[in-house]
Amino acid sequence: MYSYKTGISAEEHDAFVLQSQQTNLLQSSSWAKVKDDWGNIRVGFYDEKELLAVASILIRPLPLGMTMFYIPRGPVMDYLDKNLVAFVLTSIKKMAKTKKALFIKFDPFILFGHHQIDQEAVQNPEAETIIRNLQDAGCEWVGRTTDMAENIQPRFQANIYAKDFSEANLSKKIRQSIRTAKNKGVEVRFGAHELLADFSDLMKKTEDRKSIHLRGIDYYRKLLDSYPGQSYITLTTLNLKLRLDDLEKELEAAQMALANYPETTKPTKIDNTKKEIERLTDEIFFLKDELTKGKERVALSGTLTLEFGGTSENIYAGMDETYRRYQAAIYTWFETANHAFEKGNHWQNMGGVENDLSGGLYNFKSKFKPEIEEMIGEFNLPVSPLYKLSNLAYTIRKKLRSKRK
Template sequence: MLTYKTGISKTEHDEFVKASHQTNLLQSSDWAQVKDNWGSERLGFYQDDVLVASASVLIRPLLLGMTMLYVPRGPVMDYSNPDLVKEVIAALKAYGKTKRALFIKFDPALLLKQYKIGQETEENEETLTQLANLQKAGARWTGRTKEIAESIQPRFQANVYTEAELTKSFPKHTKRLMKDAQKRGVETSRGDVADVKAFADVVALTESRKGVALRNEAYFKKMMTIYGDDAYLHLAKVNLPKRLQEYKEQLAQVEKELSETEEHQKKRLTKLRQQEASISKYIKEFEDFVEKYPDELIIAGILSVRFGNVMEMLYAGMNDEFKKFYPQYSLYPKVFEDAYQDGIVWANMGGVEGSLDDGLTKFKANFNPTIEEFIGEFNIPVSKLLYPLANYAYETGKKMRNNH
């Protein structure tokens, strides 16, 4: 018989999740601290006193003392074992009744497909068997949704598997833009809590440009504090006056070489004149910038969090005035490089639309990601009487939010 216990220790839960093939930041015990506008609980499921499944559960209060429970990217267990799946679903339902839950939502870290953009692949047979086990256990599947807005977590994500010399796999135009960022003096480094305000400022610029609401300085600071060394804040900086001076010195050198080059050295003259025109263009561009930004400044950033040997790239922002500096093409490779050096096997760039024709996919394609299609969301009805109405209200509210 399976038994479950509430309030298992953070260590027991986290070590179980990290040792599984379903390791995901959203099932880390600390994620519940980040989502402190929800209640939370950790449930351990045992057979003969051995932990065989675990779930970090988020609890949202509803009207009249009711609740909705959500298990992001969990529960973590062997979904190929139909008996275990049946007992865990039943135990979750029993726990839900103690919380007066109308229903429980969960979206396990099970992949239907993995492929490169443009590739064709079949759905994973093992995952389809796991899907059947869940449905037989009474979990109601929401299906193969395509749009990000249709589920709490994206069903499709762009994931980069780290390796040495990863940039060699990038498309040619990505490598060119990486060089352009370098030419403009973009420097990338890892920041700390002291840099959070500057990062929050560039995120706010992104929010304003895209008309979306992300997070504020206090939220980012909380994440950096909760996750400590496992929080990676990568920043792209430029020192405009310094770079302008370097361009002027380069131009002086080119002009000197031009004056010393004979007329019959046509190839050399052509090359030097091209350099002169290119550097002069940069000087004009930077002179305009230096008037507004006389000091070194942060123009873009990415906040990522590690859990076990995987990483989620959660928030990114950029000052759009510097879009031609291409800071993302300096930042993203640096995140992947640092992740690889720290033994992280993949860095998730985040969700994309299932059609793979949206702007997010087109941008993320620059880094040769693997597209991963998850199995999707499930509901466990807890209140037979109220579940249909509660689920209808939930879906209606979601549509209304997405239409605004």
């Protein structure tokens, strides 16, 4: 006989998520610490004493004492067990009524399909059955949305798997970009709180460049604090003075070579050396100008990563466009994934990409040959007679916020 219990321990909740096939960061108990402006309930669902399902539910306060329930990447359960699905959702609906929730929104950690870059998508054969089971339990499926902004969590994500990842498997162009960063003196560091100031500054520059609103240093600190030992910042930096010294030596050598070429030297070799002198002179001028601003070492690019149960999520990434020539962003993302796998993670989620598989996010992340995974999407479970009106208001508000970004 099924039963449920609210307020289960974080240990019991996380242990169940970790042994499931739906292990994901957003259903870890610590995610509620990050979203501390929401309420939170952890619920376990049992058959006698056997734990069959869990849900970490976020509760958003709304005007007039109303609320909204949201279960990110959950509940965690066997979605093919129709009786269990019905019991879990009926039980959550009862809880939602006590909290004056207008509706419950959730987006299970279930794939609709997946594919390698430039290959045909492989559909999850269980997806259609799962959708029907949820609809039979009273849920409305939002569907295979086409706009990234229509969902709370990305419906398409780029995921790198440890078993497939190596520098040798990347394209020649990307390998060259990584070599360029190394050859130009870009250094990589892994850390946490000691790198927060530089990372936050990069995120602010990314905000300004893209004309979007992201988060501030307090939120990034909260992410690190909520996952101690399971979080890290990857930061690439450049020592401007050391790089300038190297360039000036290279310039002197190139100028000397040009001056000493014999008359029999091929014109192409002379032209190439002149172009090299121009490139070196341009970068030297750039670095001298940057040094006048008072910093000898600058942060070029950074990522913030959280881990949970052998999974790794690249939560935020930023860069300084001023230093684009150093290819630091590609180097940073590559080293972020490398570090994740060295720490024993099975996959590294690079985050969402555009639903139509075009645009800036897709074009950049596809360089790393990830698996493109299409999630099953969002479901709404009505709770209040005001559901349709409130969901319409929610949808309009989300679209307006997306446009402001």
